[in-house]
Amino acid sequence: MRSLLSVLLIGVPVTLILCLVGLSHGFIEDSQKRNLGIGADLLVRPKGSSFLSLNGAPMREEFVALIAKQPHVQLATGVYNQTAEGVTLGAAGIDYDQFAKMSGGFTFVSGGRFARPDDIILDEFYATQTKKKVGDTIELLKSKWHVSGIMEGGKLAHIVVPLKTLQTRNDNPNHISQVFVKLDDPKQVTAVIKNLHELLGDDVPIQSMDDFISLLNVNNIPALAGFIAVVMGIGVVIGFLVVSLSMYMAVLQRTREIGILKSLGASKGFILGIILSEALCLGIAGTVSGIGLTYGAAALIHALKPATLPMIMVYEWWLYAGAITIVGALLGALYPGLTAASHDPIEALSYE
Amino acid sequence: MNNIDIIRISDLHKTYRVGTVDVHALRGVDLTVKKGEFLSIVGPSGSGKSTLFHIIGALTSPTSGTAVVGDQDLSRMSDAERTRMRKRTVGFVFQKFNLLPNLTARDNIAVARHIGGTAPEPTPEFTEVLRLLGIADRLDHKPNALSGGEQQRVAIARAIVNHPAILLADEPTGNLDTENSRTVLEVLRDLNQRMGQTILMITHNPEAATYGHSTVHMRDGRIVERT
Ligand SMILES: Nc1ncnc2c1ncn2[C@@H]1O[C@H](COP(=O)(O)OP(=O)(O)O)[C@@H](O)[C@H]1O
Ligand SMILES: [Mg+2]
Numbered sequence: 133m134r135s136l137l138s139v140l141l142i143g144v145p146v147t148l149i150l151c152l153v154g155l156s157h158g159f160i161e162d163s164q165k166r167n168l169g170i171g172a173d174l175l176v177r178p179k180g181s182s183f184l185s186l187n188g189a190p191m192r193e194e195f196v197a198l199i200a201k202q203p204h205v206q207l208a209t210g211v212y213n214q215t216a217e218g219v220t221l222g223a224a225g226i227d228y229d230q231f232a233k234m235s236g237g238f239t240f241v242s243g244g245r246f247a248r249p250d251d252i253i254l255d256e257f258y259a260t261q262t263k264k265k266v267g268d269t270i271e272l273l274k275s276k277w278h279v280s281g282i283m284e285g286g287k288l289a290h291i292v293v294p295l296k297t298l299q300t301r302n303d304n305p306n307h308i309s310q311v312f313v314k315l316d317d318p319k320q321v322t323a324v325i326k327n328l329h330e331l332l333g334d335d336v337p338i339q340s341m342d343d344f345i346s347l348l349n350v351n352n353i354p355a356l357a358g359f360i361a362v363v364m365g366i367g368v369v370i371g372f373l374v375v376s377l378s379m380y381m382a383v384l385q386r387t388r389e390i391g392i393l394k395s396l397g398a399s400k401g402f403i404l405g406i407i408l409s410e411a412l413c414l415g416i417a418g419t420v421s422g423i424g425l426t427y428g429a430a431a432l433i434h435a436l437k438p439a440t441l442p443m444i445m446v447y448e449w450w451l452y453a454g455a456i457t458i459v460g461a462l463l464g465a466l467y468p469g470l471t472a473a474s475h476d477p478i479e480a481l482s483y484e
Numbered sequence: 485m486n487n488i489d490i491i492r493i494s495d496l497h498k499t500y501r502v503g504t505v506d507v508h509a510l511r512g513v514d515l516t517v518k519k520g521e522f523l524s525i526v527g528p529s530g531s532g533k534s535t536l537f538h539i540i541g542a543l544t545s546p547t548s549g550t551a552v553v554g555d556q557d558l559s560r561m562s563d564a565e566r567t568r569m570r571k572r573t574v575g576f577v578f579q580k581f582n583l584l585p586n587l588t589a590r591d592n593i594a595v596a597r598h599i600g601g602t603a604p605e606p607t608p609e610f611t612e613v614l615r616l617l618g619i620a621d622r623l624d625h626k627p628n629a630l631s632g633g634e635q636q637r638v639a640i641a642r643a644i645v646n647h648p649a650i651l652l653a654d655e656p657t658g659n660l661d662t663e664n665s666r667t668v669l670e671v672l673r674d675l676n677q678r679m680g681q682t683i684l685m686i687t688h689n690p691e692a693a694t695y696g697h698s699t700v701h702m703r704d705g706r707i708v709e710r711t
Contacts, residue, residue, distance in 0.1 A: 392582050395543060396596045396642070397571030399564070477543045481578065 138378040139417040142457060145367030146422020149453045151429050152363055154443045156350050159220050162442040164345050169287035171235040172312035173321055175344050176328065177337040187215050187222075189299070189307040195332070196311055202327055204320040207234050210308035212298045214273055216291055221258070221440040223273055223291035225298030225308075234314050235287055242266050243281030246294050252277035253292045255285035258439035275301050290439040364456050371418065371460025375411050379468035383407065390472050391480025400473035407472055411465030415458035422457070423450055490649060490682055491517035491540060496549035498535050498705075509535040511705035512549070519649075522676040522683045524693035527702030533686045536702070537652045540684070541574045542566040554649055571600045575643030575651045579658035581635035583627040589638040590623040593645050600646035610645060616678070617641055617671055633664030637671060644681065651675070653685040657692055669695045 176199065178191045189212045200208040212225030228246055232238070238245075241256055243266035252272070254264060259282045264270050268279045277293065299305045315324060321340045328338050339347075350356060383390070390403055426445070433441045498510040509532045517523055525533050538544045539551055542558060545566070551558040554573060561569070576582075583592050597603075606614070614620045617637040627635050636656055643651055653672065657665035673695050675681040685696060693699045701709040 388582075389584055392584060393595070393599065394567075395541070395570060395576045395582075396599050397567055397569075397646075398599050399567045402599065478538050481582070 134378055134381065135414065135417075138374050138414055139421050141374045142371050142414060142418025142461065143421035143425050145363065145370045146419050146453045146457055147425040147429060148363050149360065149367055149456075150422065150426040150446070150449055151443070152360055153350075153446050153449045154426065154430060155433075155441055156353060156356055156360075157446045158442040158444040160348050160350055160353070161444060164348050165286050166288055166290075167341065167345055167348070169235060170312055170341070171314060172341050173315045173318050174313035174324060174328075175339050175341060176311040176313065176332070177339075178310070179333075179335050179337070181337065187213060187309075189213070189302070189304055189309045191308050191310065193306045193308050196308070198331070199311055199313060199328065202324065202331065204315050204317055204324050205313055206316045207314040208311055209234055210295065210311050211288070212295050212302075212307070213289075213309040214298065214302070216272055217440050220442075221291075222289055223293060223298075224289035225293050225295040226288070227295050231288070231292075234312060238281070238283040238287060238292075241282045241284060243279065246280055248278060248280070249294060249297045250276065250278050251280035251294065253281045253283055254279060255283050255287075255290045255439065257285050257442070258290040261437055261439045273298070273301070285439075364453075367453065367456050368460040368463075371415065371457045372464040374418075375414055375461040375464030376467060378414065379407055379411060379465045380471070382410070383468045383472040386472075387475065387480045390475050391477045394475065394477035395481060403473040403475075404469045407465050407469035408462060411461045411469075412458060415461030416454070418461065419450070419454035419457050422453065488519040489516045490519040490521075490554060491515065491684075492550070492552045493540075494550050496536075496539065496551055497547045498532070498539060498544070499547045508705055510539075510546075513702075513705070513707055515700065515707060517650075517682065517684065519682055520676070520680045521698075522673065522696045523685070524696030524699040525684060525686045525702060526688070526690070526693050526699055531702040532705040533702050534654055535705075537576075537654050537684070537686065540650070541576055541652050542569040572646055573649050575646070575648035577636070577639050577643050577651065577653040577656045579655040581627065581632070581639045581659070583635055583639060583642075585627055588624050588626050589619065589630065589634075589641075592627075592638060593623075593642045596642045596645050602646050606645075610641075613644065613675070613679070614641060616674055618667070631664065632660050633667050636660060636664070636668050640668070640671060640675075644675065649682060651681055651683045653683065655686050655688060657687065657689065665689070665692065 176195070193210055196208050196210040199205060207230065209227055209230040214223050214225070215221065216223045238253065246253070252270060254262070259265065262270065264279050266279050266282060270277050270279055272291065295308070299307060315321065325338050325340070329336070393403060430443050430445065433443045493513055493515040496510055496513040500507040500509055513536060527533055539546050539558060540553060542561065545561065546559050549559065556569060556573070583589070584595065587595065617640060619634055619637050619641065622630060622634055630638065656672070657668055660668060669692055672683055672685065676683050687693050699711050700707050
């Protein structure tokens with residue numbers, strides 16, 4: 133009973149670590165996939181913006197036409213980004229025809245392209261999450277929209293709306309967040325970037341999509357590494373405390389048995405070994421229960437918020453989380469183990 | 485019984501310090517025991533009988549005096565040497581049967597064998613002992629499914645599984661009814677007679693004491709008489 137409780141308690145920080153890692157990796161993977169789905173070769177962003185900027189549209193729309201006229205540029209289209217829910221779920225305002233030309237168009241599960249200014253297209257994940265279907269009204273981005281289509285996911289954003297409407301409703305006409313550029317020859321990327329820098333200025337961030345996507349990785353999410361480190365630290369401490377207390381109680385409860393073993397000639401090392409193996413078992417069982425709980429959490433998240441929280445399983449972190457937990461457990465068992473090992477056998481045998 | 489002295493004790497003292505008070509548990513004990521002897525030890529409670537066993541059995545060290553078991557001097561042993569001595573040279577049987585409650589009888593015996601470092605499989609000789617003890621068909625039960633007498637016989641089997649030179653039994657029948665007491669005492673006598681096992685047995689019961697070849701009387705931390 134005590135062991136079971138310990139195992140569950142030890143599993144909690146394991147779950148925390150794995151969920152955190154799973155969510156961040158899931159978010160990154162989801163954004164990478166959506167950016168690849170755009171079909172662009174280049175990306176032009178506003179001055180001074182971070183690669184993770186998901187909000188705001190400080191760029192003037194004239195740039196799009198200007199960029200489109202440059203050599204080797206086949207197509208340029210401006211996109212207006214706005215966060216819809218937390219920081220992980222964004223909506224994008226697009227020029228439908230241009231964007232469809234660049235990306236090859238959306239694959240609709242039901243409904244279709246925008247017909248009205250207030251039309252909105254949701255991807256399957258977000259439609260499931262919000263339980264919306266074609267024809268429904270959805271309240272989003274501080275206003276009401278009419279669902280014109282549900283698309284398969286994996287292109288640009290989970291939510292798309294007409295660029296003009298988004299600009300108007302944000303009171304920010306003729307402005308965009310970034311420009312996606314498609315070239316007639318992808319080999320010209322470097323040359324085109326150089327040319328665009330001359331045209332727009334050296335301080336305007338211009339990147340190939342490949343470079344941009346490689347920037348989208350977990351190490352580049354600010355403060356995430358620190359946060360994971362903190363949670364891992366908490367994991368060690370909890371593992372340590374739980375095992376320490378649980379083992380200390382076990383040692384007290386089994387004082388007499390330890391005395392028996394000693395009277396049979398068990399050495400200090402033997403007794404310590406028993407306690408440490410039990411801690412090892414607790415650590416392993418705790419990790420396994422933590423992984424189990426993570427699957428539970430993932431199933432729940434997939435059912436409730438598939439678009440906002442795209443979580444995946446990151447198997448290599450099972451090892452890290454497990455190692456951390458087991459180290460904590462072994463350290464926690466050290467003091468009770470040494471106490472047990474140095475019990476006076478006579479006192480232990482007379483212990484009731 | 486032959487003429488080798490397996491235990492030689494002289495002027496043995498043991499003083500426990502309890503807080504600021506010194507408790508003199510043993511105040512100059514002299515005792516020799518021959519190999520193959522079955523010795524009973526009697527005396528009032530608190531007279532130091534168990535303490536004497538704890539020293540002979542290397543569970544604790546003497547305060548002063550000499551205590552030689554086999555060829556090993558217990559008064560100058562390190563912790564590790566005492567541990568080694570408990571493994572192979574002595575076997576304990578206690579009043580409370582002291583079996584590990586979560587293990588079957590067989591596993592209780594196996595643990596002792598494992599700690600003692602002897603062969604994992606019981607020798608034919610030991611299988612014979614199990615038959616002698618009458619527990620051969622009770623080995624797969626846990627202690628709480630065994631009667632007191634059976635538990636004590638399992639404890640005896642466990643104590644002698646590593647072929648110790650000396651078996652120390654501290655009131656082995658103290659928790660048993662007459663019937664079970666007699667079985668256990670007869671088992672001890674059999675072990676002594678058939679296998680030549682040296683046995684020291686503490687008892688409160690004068691009738692039990694008669695199973696030994698001779699009886700040592702203790703009082704106030706000393707041996708006052710040997711009959
Ligand atoms: N571990 C110990 N610490 C302190 N005093 C002890 C300890 N063991 C025994 N004593 C004391 O030593 C004396 C002898 O005890 P013991 O050897 O157990 O006697 P017996 O077995 O003859 O009843 C008693 O006064 C007892 O209280
Ligand atoms: Mg006693």
